[in-house]
Amino acid sequence: MTDLNITHTPLTPWPVRPVADPRRAKxxxxxxxxxxxxxxxxxxxxxxxxxxxxxxxxxxxxxxxxxxxxxxxxxxxxxxxxxxxxxxxxxxxxxxxxxxxxxxxLPDTPLVIVRTLGDRSFAEIPTSELAALILDIRAQDDMLGREDIYRAVLEHYGLQKLTALVRRRLDHVLAAYF
CATH class of the missing domain: 1.10.10 (Arc Repressor Mutant, subunit A)
Known part of the structure; x- marks a missing residue:
């Protein structure tokens, strides 16, 4: 697999603070x-x-x-x-x-921002973000096979294992966007 240079924005977690109880919030x-x-x-x-x-x-x-x-x-x-x-x-x-x-x-935020995983689980990454990442990967090497794309996505997010969830979501993105 080719060495890929993926640019991304670090995910900045919300600095958690107390908010109104959602059962009673206005x-x-x-x-x-x-x-x-x-x-x-x-x-x-x-x-x-x-x-x-x-x-x-x-x-x-x-x-x-x-x-x-x-x-x-x-x-x-x-x-x-x-x-x-x-x-x-x-x-x-x-x-x-x-x-x-x-x-x-927020209305002034771009539709898609490719970010690091941060404290999100893989299931919480929007499919549009996954699609943008895959597009970036494919733009750098359009000869990559499916397994190479999976490995590049896992590497980008700092993940080791291609779980059933990861495979299912990536298969869906590849079918829906490519």
Whole structure:
């Protein structure tokens, strides 16, 4: 495999601070916390945003009821022009209402930023970011095979193992974008 030179932006994690309990938060409180998280970590999957906010609000997990509160607040934030929402296909998405397929960002943030993994799991990387990384890899060596692309992606994110999840998501990106 050719030595590849991938440029990326380091993922800057949100400096966690207490936020309003999402079960009782008002719209301005939701927007304050969600927009602050997006300022640091956007573009990001909606579910990951909900989980980050919920944890800072004192919850261990996002239940169905809490998730509906986040979705309602998010939709209002999109309507008000505070948050941009882009829907993506993802091998892990069950339907259009699944926030794993919603990529959120502040309106003045680029659609895609190729970053380091940071504290994200591989499942939390937007598919558009994976596609941009693969495009960069293929632009440097268009003769790379699928396994070489997998290895280059793993190396970029500092991962060692090609798990079933990683393979499934990368297969999906290659089929959807290339």
């Amino acid at each position: 719209q301005p409180q939701f927007m304050d916390g969600m927009c602050e998280i997006l300022k640091y970590e956007g573009p990001m999957q909606a579910l990951h945003l909900f989980q980050s906010y919920a944890k800072a609000g004192g919850l261990m997990k996002v239940t169905a009821g809490t998730r509906s509160l986040f979705v309602r607040a998010l939709k209002q934030g999109v309507k008000d022009g505070l948050i941009a929402l882009d829907r993506e296909t993802d091998s892990e998405v069950s339907d259009d209402d699944d926030p794993v397929g919603w990529v959120l960002r």
